[in-house]
Amino acid sequence: MSNAFEKSINIGLGLLLYSREKVEELVEELVGKGEVAKKDARQFAGELMQRGEEQREELKKLIQSEVAKALVHVNVAKKEDLVTKDEIREIVREQMQQVLREQGCFKNEGPQ
Structure with a gap:
């Protein structure tokens, strides 16, 4: 065998x-x-x-x-290195809020 x-x-x-x-x-x-x-x-x-x-x-x-x-x-790029649309939206939203706060146009610190 x-x-x-x-x-x-x-x-x-x-x-x-x-x-x-x-x-x-x-x-x-x-x-x-x-x-x-x-x-x-x-x-x-x-x-x-x-x-x-x-x-x-x-x-x-x-x-x-x-x-x-x-x-x-x-x-x-690996999958974990990519940024999702939702993550981009959150980053943009946070940056816009920061700019508006700096200009005195946005007072709310909580999430929208």
Whole structure:
């Protein structure tokens, strides 16, 4: 079984795209060729699916890391760095109130 498992590892990124059905087909093919014992087929399929999921997660982390690096490289603002319309309105409102207070036109200190 370990020899067949080593062969399956050589599938590489193709395994990432395999659905459970495709993995089961592959295992059945290996059983048919005598490379995997029928009693080990279910465990082998599970191992392949687990390995595929681990590779998916590794690839996902790698992609996220590379995208983050690319965004930093091109100087794209992060969501937390952006100011919303409501925040802009509040800033403008506060500044207008400050100017009006300084000119003596606005006496109310509380929020409007």
